[in-house]
Amino acid sequence: MSEIVTADIGGTNARFAVATIADGAVLELSEPVTLPVRDHDSLGSAWRAFQERHGRPLPKQAALALACPVQGEVLTMANSPWIITRATLPDELGVEEPLLVNDFEAVAHAVASLDASCLPHLSGPDRPLPSEGTIVAIGPGTGLGTASIIRRDGRVLVCGAEGGHIGFAPFDAFEDRLLDKLRAVHGRVSAERVISGPGIIPICASLAEERGDSLHGLDDRQIWTLALEGHDRLAVEGMTRFCRALGAFAGDMALAHCASGVVIAGGLGKRLMNVLPSSDFAERFVAKGRFETMLRRIPVRMIRYPEPGLFGAASALARRLDEAAQAT
Structure with missing residues (x-):
């Protein structure tokens, strides 16, 4: 057994833990430490704050899940001002060269490693995720993440x-x-502009405008709270619209990848766990014209695990270290 540091660096929060690993698997995660990104000017600053809270020297092996593409030497976070330079990370963090994975690649590693009990049914056939084929992981949060798990002949490949x-x-x-x-404001409009935590604002603003109402200066967190509590008709309708858009996007991703399974994750995925099964998600997921029959055969599940990004990043490094040990 050995210990590694695992981190999940998003647009809103940076989460850290120490994982105990053995034989390519994660045995245990320490209690996660969550630090708001806005309170730190860099990853190094947040890392030092975690080290201080940990109270003892950190392990020298680390895996970082980052909410941005991880190709290249200089990595720019998608929804935060942090910039990460790959070459300086070992000195900045006091570790060996860390493993860097996309944040949703980390979630996909978690999906590939977690027990089926952590993946409750959402829609489609109520059966386990397939042992062969492509599984797509999708997660709305501060942004909108995607990744895929390819299972072939007993082997698993995870792609961000x-x-x-x-x-x-x-x-x-x-x-x-x-x-x-949205086009009048942004020009090109990505799916993330609508299907993410902040996406509830333009949805509700559009609904309000069409009714001669207003949002009264509410931010996205306040709107989501009102929607989930069911206390505000406009917020609830905005959430209904959001679930429909998420279902349509998930179906598009399944179609694009010829997926044999889909998993909904992400911070909002977790908060919507009790809402999505009774929403119009499933109806929009399968509404693909000539391909509706194919979409109806795809099991769609959610992920019920406190910190899948931390677990998944640790799983990726555990598997890599085990493969390296077996090769020597």
């Missing part, structure tokens, strides 16, 4: 992606109007 930045595809007249309004 940036599917949240494809163009938003409207499904009905309301979404046509929403797209027009």
Whole structure:
């Protein structure tokens, strides 16, 4: 057994833990430490704050899940001002060269490693994720993450992606109007502009405008709280619209990858766990014209695990270290 540091660096929060690993698997995670990104000017600053809270020297092996593409030497976070330079990370963090994975690649590693009990049913056939084929992981949060797990002949390959930045595809007249309004502000409109935590604002603003109402200066967190508590009719309708858009996007991703399984994750995925099964998610997921029959055969599940990004990043490094040990 050995210990490694695992981190999940998002646009809103940076999460850290120490993982105990053995034989390519994660045995245990320490209690996670969550630090708001806005309170730190860099990853190094947040890392030092975690080290201070940990209270003893940190392990020298580390895995970092980052909410940005991880190709290249200089990495720019998608929804925060942090810039990460790969070459300086070992000195900055006091570790050996860390493993860097996309944040949703980390979630996909978690999906590939977690027990089926952590993946409750959402829609489609109520059966386990397939042992062969492609599984797509999708997660709305501060942004919109995607990744895929490819299972072939007993082997598992996890691939990060940036599917949240494809163009938003409207499904009905309301979404046509929403797209027009967003295009006037942003030019090109990605799916993430609508299907993410902040996406509830333009959805509700558009609904309010069409009714001669207003949002009264509410931010996205306040709107989500009102929606989930069911205390505000506009917020609840905005959430309903959001679930429909998420279902349509998830179906598009499944179709694009010829997926044999889909998992909904992300911070909002977790908060919507009790909402999505009774929403119009499933109806929009399968509404793919000639391919509806194929989409109906795909099991869609959610992830019920406190910190899948931390677990997944640790799993990726545990597997890599085990493979390296077996090769020597």
